[in-house]
Amino acid sequence: xxxxxxxxxxxxxxxxxxxxxxxxxxxxxxxxxxxxxxxxxxxxxxxxxxxxxxxxxxxxxxx
Amino acid sequence: xxxxxxxxxxxxxxxxxxxxxxxxxxxxxxxxxxxxxxxxxxxxxxxxxxxxxxxxxxxxxxxxxxxxxxxxxxxxxxxxxxxxxxxxxxxxxxxxxxxxxxxxxxxxxxxxxxxxxxxxxxxxxxxxxxxxxxxxxxxxxxxxxxxxxxxxxxxxxxxxxxxxxxxxxxxxxxxxxxxxxxxxxxxxxxxxxxxxxxxxxxxxxxxxxxxxxxxxxxxxxxxxxxxxxxxxxxxxxxxxxxxxxxxxxxxxxxxxxxxxxxxxxxxxxxxxxxxxxxxxxxxxxxxxxxxxxxxxxxxxxxxxxxxxxxxxxxxxxxxxxxxxxxxxxxxxxxxxxxxxxxxxxxxxxxxxxxxxxxxxxxxxxxxxxxxxxxxxxxxxxxxxxxxxxxxxxxxxxxxxxxxxxx
Ligand SMILES: Cc1cc2nc3c(=O)[nH]c(=O)nc-3n(C[C@H](O)[C@H](O)[C@H](O)COP(=O)(O)OP(=O)(O)OC[C@H]3O[C@@H](n4cnc5c(N)ncnc54)[C@H](O)[C@@H]3O)c2cc1C
Ligand code: SF4
Numbered sequence: 001x002x003x004x005x006x007x008x009x010x011x012x013x014x015x016x017x018x019x020x021x022x023x024x025x026x027x028x029x030x031x032x033x034x035x036x037x038x039x040x041x042x043x044x045x046x047x048x049x050x051x052x053x054x055x056x057x058x059x060x061x062x063x
Numbered sequence: 064x065x066x067x068x069x070x071x072x073x074x075x076x077x078x079x080x081x082x083x084x085x086x087x088x089x090x091x092x093x094x095x096x097x098x099x100x101x102x103x104x105x106x107x108x109x110x111x112x113x114x115x116x117x118x119x120x121x122x123x124x125x126x127x128x129x130x131x132x133x134x135x136x137x138x139x140x141x142x143x144x145x146x147x148x149x150x151x152x153x154x155x156x157x158x159x160x161x162x163x164x165x166x167x168x169x170x171x172x173x174x175x176x177x178x179x180x181x182x183x184x185x186x187x188x189x190x191x192x193x194x195x196x197x198x199x200x201x202x203x204x205x206x207x208x209x210x211x212x213x214x215x216x217x218x219x220x221x222x223x224x225x226x227x228x229x230x231x232x233x234x235x236x237x238x239x240x241x242x243x244x245x246x247x248x249x250x251x252x253x254x255x256x257x258x259x260x261x262x263x264x265x266x267x268x269x270x271x272x273x274x275x276x277x278x279x280x281x282x283x284x285x286x287x288x289x290x291x292x293x294x295x296x297x298x299x300x301x302x303x304x305x306x307x308x309x310x311x312x313x314x315x316x317x318x319x320x321x322x323x324x325x326x327x328x329x330x331x332x333x334x335x336x337x338x339x340x341x342x343x344x345x346x347x348x349x350x351x352x353x354x355x356x357x358x359x360x361x362x363x364x365x366x367x368x369x370x371x372x373x374x375x376x377x378x379x380x381x382x383x384x385x386x387x388x389x390x391x392x393x394x395x396x397x398x399x400x401x402x403x404x405x406x407x408x409x410x411x412x413x414x415x416x417x418x419x420x421x422x423x424x425x426x427x428x429x430x431x432x433x434x435x436x437x438x439x440x441x442x443x444x445x446x447x448x449x450x451x452x453x454x455x456x457x458x459x460x461x462x463x464x465x466x467x468x469x
Contacts, residue, residue: 012414014407015461016369027458045092052085055368055407057111057131 003038003062004047010058017050017059025050072097074382075158075166077148077313078174079103081111082348082371084131086172087140089379093391097169099140102160104147107198108133113368115201116225117409121232123205126198148175153317153344169343170382173314173325173333174375176349177307177366182217184279191285193302195222207300210234215288215298217276219246221408223304224259227268228410238296239263240271240288251417251452252427252442258434258454259410266411271296309350309364319344324352324364329399331378342385345378347371356399357469358420358449369405403467416457418464419450432456439463 004024013033017025024047025035039047044061051059074090076083079101087099103109110129114120119129148158157167179194193204204226208214212235216223219241227237243249246263248256260270271290280287280295287295309324318335320326325333325346331353332340346353348371354362377400380391408415421427424442430451432438437455441448441463451463 012407012409013457014414014416015457016405018461027461029458031455031457052088052372053369055113057129060132 001038002041002044002047004035005037005060005062006033006035007056007058007060008033010056011054012056014055016053016055020050020053021046072386073168074099074170074172075168076101076172076174077151077158078176078310078348078350079105079107079109079142079144080174080176080348080371081109081131081368082174082176082350082375083172084109084133085372085375086174086347086379087138089376090382091137091139093379093383095379095383095386097386099138100166101140101142102146102148102158102166103142103144104161105197105199106145108142108144110198112196115198116195116222117229119198120201120205120226120229129198148313151314151317153341156343158313170345170385171343172345172347172375172378172382173311173350174347174371175310175313177309179303180306180308181303182276182305184276186279186281188279188281188283188285190283191281191298191300192279193300195226195302195304196307204230204300204302208233208235212236212299213297214238214300214302215240215276215296216302216304217241218304218306219243219270219272220250220304220306221247221406223302224263224410225408226302226304227263228266231266231268232411235300237267238269238271240274240276240290240296242273242275244273246270246272250422251415252421252424252440254427254429254434255440255452258438259415262411262413276301307349307366311350322352324350326362327351327353329354329356329401330381330397331374331400332381345381347374347378353400356401357403358423360423365402365404367404367406370402373402374400401469403464405464413454414457415452415454416460417450417452418460419448419467421450421452423449431459 015027114129146160150159179196214235214237216239231237245256275291276288278289288298311321327346328340333344352362352364421442426443428441430439430441439453442450447468
């Protein structure tokens with residue numbers, strides 16, 4: 001399992017992460033980010049890509 | 064090209080910005096087996112530039128708050144900082160640093176980005192004068208500004224507008240002087256640009272459009288700037304935000320096409336003046352002038368944050384394909400580099416999000432919302448969607464990005 005943390009003070013809800021890991025991140029009806037705080041190992045690469053893509057560098061991935 | 068095995072294989076990456084770092088990370092991710100060495104002329108480890116005009120300037124943040132996180136073990140990369148590359152020799156397959164040190168390579172990635180342009184005035188004062196590209200630039204501006212200072216910004220592009228908004232928030236009196244009639248009008252269309260101007264004016268920013276600074280006034284430091292229409296504006300701090308030039312000088316003398324950046328082919332290999340591609344030299348990030356397959360346009364540079372990211376991944380795959388053929392699944396069939404230009408901009412409390420190339424449109428439609436609040440524009444060229452941009456409504460804008468022509 002991996003643990004995912006988004007710093008909501010930094011996040012500007014651009015939704016770039018949604019494209020890299022659509023099963024983990026989404027923008028809700030209010031244009032706010034929602035995400036899963038943990039995921040299967042198989043999502044590691046996608047979440048890492050999401051973390052690279054985030055303009056605010058708000059996403060962290062832990063083991 | 065003949066392959067060099069394992070430990071003696073060396074990839075040099077010139078430029079320790081985002082493009083440089085992401086290239087090294089991608090190489091490791093695709094299991095590149097050799098040595099990686101990043102060379103940078105700044106003294107800092109790679110950091111994120113967009114906050115320089117936004118949160119870093121507003122909150123006087125330190126470098127640690129904008130540095131890219133690095134896991135050294137995974138990256139397994141050598142860094143040489145504060146010693147830029149002076150000259151490339153393709154003949155000798157080596158670079159010479161400012162210090163005179165010479166380093167050889169098997170693969171070379173050019174990721175040296177841009178620098179801010181600066182004008183030359185008859186009274187070419189330097190004190191009180193700034194541009195914004197680096198962390199050090201942002202710190203210098205932050206130290207100089209303060210409540211009640213008169214700031215004049217030259218240029219009404221994204222960086223000019225963001226800096227204006229941030230410095231207004233710090234209590235400065237801010238004026239923007241620009242040659243265009245409408246800020247961002249050419250990029251996002253006139254109604255969008257007018258709305259941005261209205262929002263800035265509501266916050267107390269003054270625009271001097273269709274105008275130009277012809278000279279600086281002052282003895283040792285700037286006190287005023289003179290405009291072409293005869294006006295003179297009080298000015299403690301003068302910030303030039305008039306665009307950038309590519310850092311390509313170190314590539315000269317190698318028969319490369321260096322007109323406005325490093326010309327590459329559609330897989331990011333550098334292209335020579337005679338049109339042939341160089342197998343072991345790549346351009347990534349802001350410096351790369353690559354063919355625009357999606358929009359069927361001549362090659363051009365794109366100065367958005369997603370380009371260093373996507374181009375570095377692509378260049379890394381090209382390298383790994385040569386080093387370890389067959390190691391990247393489905394890679395042989397990969398088409399030309401075809402990124403979707405993506406940018407965002409935060410100004411005051413509103414944020415702009417854009418995908419594609421709105422500037423190509425022959426027709427602009429307000430798709431949803433109201434100009435005074437949140438809205439989305441669709442940009443069409445001969446009836447096909449070439450761009451979408453708006454303020455707010457991020458999930459809808461994100462949804463529409465898939466409809467932009469491929
Ligand atoms: C103030 C500011 C705000 C921005 N805001 C946004 C935004 O909101 N949204 C967006 O999409 N984009 C934004 N951008 C653009 C984005 O930051 C760039 O597209 C991105 O930084 C490009 O990365 P790069 O690695 O290609 O170049 P750079 O980040 O410029 O890195 C190049 C590095 O190479 C170094 N170098 C140069 N010459 C040499 C040499 N001869 N030898 C060794 N090293 C050398 C440079 O000093 C630099 O450190 C902004 C840019 C700035 C400056
Ligand atoms: S990409 Fe970053 S800023 Fe954008 S929604 Fe995701 S976490 Fe937030």
